[in-house]
Amino acid sequence: MQPLKQTPRNTVRRVAERGSFDRQLAYDILDEALICHVAFVADDQPMAIPTAFARDDDQLIVHGSVASRMLKTMSTEMPVCITVTLLDGIVLARSVFESSMNYRSVVALGTAKLVTDPAAKLAALHQLTEHLAPGRWEDARQPSEKELGATSVLTLALEEATVKVRKGGPKDLEKDLERPIWAGVIPLDLAAGDPVTDPTGAGIEAVPGYAASYQRKQPAGRAVKG
Amino acid sequence: MQPLKQTPRNTVRRVAERGSFDRQLAYDILDEALICHVAFVADDQPMAIPTAFARDDDQLIVHGSVASRMLKTMSTEMPVCITVTLLDGIVLARSVFESSMNYRSVVALGTAKLVTDPAAKLAALHQLTEHLAPGRWEDARQPSEKELGATSVLTLALEEATVKVRKGGPKDLEKDLERPIWAGVIPLDLAAGDPVTDPTGAGIEAVPGYAASYQRKQPAGRAVKG
Structure with missing residues (x-):
């Protein structure tokens, strides 16, 4: 597997x-x-806008309305940055100065490409859906031609990208270690609650496996396959 | 309380x-x-970089090393955007097209100001520390003059800013409601685990209240005051 591309502007200094x-x-x-x-x-x-995404091999996929300013700007092949951050903890060092956060991030730079081929668009939407809930694509009503036409899909190749990871406990100065101050980490994780069934419509009560047992950090994806 | 400033460029279309x-x-x-x-x-x-922050009245505060490219760029009074996003759930509609995420976000535009006055810098660092863990500032070793000198603090006034909120269940098309497809929301929340005490140093085992009972969504702040 090729490493990500290191350049002067994405080198962590x-x-x-x-x-x-x-x-x-x-x-x-x-x-x-x-x-x-x-x-x-x-x-x-400059704008930073949150949005859903998925990865397909070495491509990041984002999507939205064809009317979205973000997607219209990205479609002009202007440089963009896609950043993904997982917050893993609060690090309380003995000194305020060494206190920190545990996190994992990917910062990907480049120029996005508009996906125009309908089959490729559909494949990208499949990937976005399955990224959130593996199995959902087959269960749900898939996009109509009209819906597909109302949706923009863009991809960004993962080439010039940087990973940053901060993990573990506080790294206090030697001289601070013997201070009578508690130090440590408060772990953080995005946790799923019990699924809330929509009360309208046909009233299907049987929660599918991927929603009922939604768990993150599964090695093979986010949700347990339903 | 003054509303945020609506301009053509931050109007939600x-x-x-x-x-x-x-x-x-x-x-x-x-x-x-x-x-x-x-x-x-x-x-x-364009770059999007994750970092800690705090709010002091109508000012957003960020900080970091004086060597940070982000902070050096912000110090030149170039336009910036600070975006804060809380992810609240995955919305599984009956159609893929109407599936969505529940979230709350603030997108603030403007020009940041470098805080140079040492007392104001210290006050900003106090705010950043207390934002993460109310009570920690008094417990921890506060910044030395040298540490203060190695830290850049910047503020962005909350003027031209937009709030976006998506909440509640799926909003399916009428014609999809009777399909035999489960629909609903998987609630998401950032959850704190048990604090992990740093094994090095003086070995203070008594976890302070703000770390032991770290809870988010308290009306008066994130952590229960210790």
Whole structure:
């Protein structure tokens, strides 16, 4: 597997040991996360907009309304940045200065491509749906031609990208270690609650497996296959 | 309380009912969240970088190393965007097209200001620390003059900002409601695990209240005051 592409502008300069160009590590982070933030420039104003995404091999996929400013801007092949962040904990060091967060992030730079071929669009929407809930695509009503036409799909190749990871306990200065101050980590994780069935319509009560046993951090994806 | 400032560029155009300029709602979202994504432009490349933040009245505060590219760029009074997103659930509609996410976000635009006055810097760091764990500032070793000098603090006034909220169940087309497809919401929330005490140093085992009973969504802040 090819490593990610290191360039002067994506080289981690500060706390360099947190940076990595390990492609598999990037994929693991991307496959665990549910949303990304897309940075783009509109009228000289940088914007960071949250949106759903999925990964298909070395491509990041985002989608939305054809009327979306974000997607219209991305379609013009302007440079963009897609950032995915998992927050893993609060690190309380003995000093305020060394206190920190545990996290894993991927920052991917490049130019997005508009997917125009209907079959490729459908495949991308399949990937987006299955990323959230493996099995849902077959259960749900799939997009009509009209819905497909109202949807823009864009891909960004994972080439120039950086992984950053901060993990473990506080790294206090030697001179602070003997202070009578509790130090440690408060672990954080995105947790799923019990599914809430929509009360309208046909009243299907049987919650499918991928919703009932929604669990993150499964090695093979986010949800237990239903 | 003044509403947030609506301008042509921050007006929510699509699904307009999700947009709001309610300042109190913005504050509630900001006070619950732990990280933001800062969008800025460096060498014509937009970047979105995750970082800790806090709110002090109508100011967003970010900080980091004086060597940080993000903070150095922000210090030049270039336009930036600070986005805070809380992911609240996965919405599984009967159709793939109407499937969505529940979320609350604040997108703030403007120009950041470098805080140079040492007392104001210290006050900002106090705010950042207390945002994560109310009570920690008094417990921890506070920044030395040297540490303060190595830290950049920037503020962004909450003026031109947009709140977006998607909540509730799926909004299927009428014609899809009677399909025999389960539909509903998988609620999501960032959950804290048991604090992990750092094994090095003086070996203080007594976990302070703000770490032991770390809970989000408290009306008066994130953690229960210790």
